[in-house]
Amino acid sequence: MAWLDIVGAVAANTVYVDGALVAKNATVTLPEVTPVTSELKAGGTVEIPIPAQVEAMEATVTLAGPDAGMKKAVAFGTHNVEVRWAQDVLSNDGTSRTVGCKAFMRATPKTIPGLSVEVGSAQENELTLGVTRYQLFVDGEEMFLIDQLNDIFRANGTDYGSAVVELL
Known part of the structure; x- marks a missing residue:
């Protein structure tokens, strides 16, 4: 029987926007990557993913309140956002x-x-981000890179978008 490491709790995290720290120990929801699908008629209807296209991606960061971090994060325009976290793993x-x-x-x-704004309560303000590029590393290893603007759809070392780009 194969063993998979058991991923435990997140110990801490930080969020950076354009290299500046904007949040610590924040609630962050990273994008869900959903491939665009195509319907085929084959003994009924079969829905298959188109590997070089994904639905719009969205992330959220819960900020503490109107501080310097929030000011940086809400500035209109495109930003480089980095989320770092440490988590326990049981072997x-x-x-x-x-x-x-x-x-x-x-x-x-x-x-x-x-x-x-509520007397005696900490503020929690959810910032929603539209994401066009998303790359994830775990323990120094790239899990995937989705870059909608540059036609890169790489997962587990395979670029599923390159075959399409080569034909164009």
Whole structure:
């Protein structure tokens, strides 16, 4: 029976916009990558993914409030966003280690968050980002790179977009 490492809790994270720290220990939701699909008629309808195209990607970052980090993050235009986090991983021999993860995105703010102001409560303001490039590294190894503007759709070392680009 094969063993998969068990990924544990995230210990801490940081968020950077254009190289400047904008948040620590924030709630971050990275983009879901959903391939565009095509319907084929084959003994009924079969839906298959088109590997070189994905639906619009979106990420969210919950910011603490109207501070210097929020000011940097909501500036209109395209930004380089980096999310770093450390998480615990349990191996089959019972040892635990901390693994570093990094996500790199090219993103544009879709909204300026509404502010929640309540006496005695900390502010949580969700910034929504439209993402056109998303790359994920886990423990120094690239998991995937999706770059919609440059036709790169690489996962597990295979670029599924290159075959399409070569034909054009």
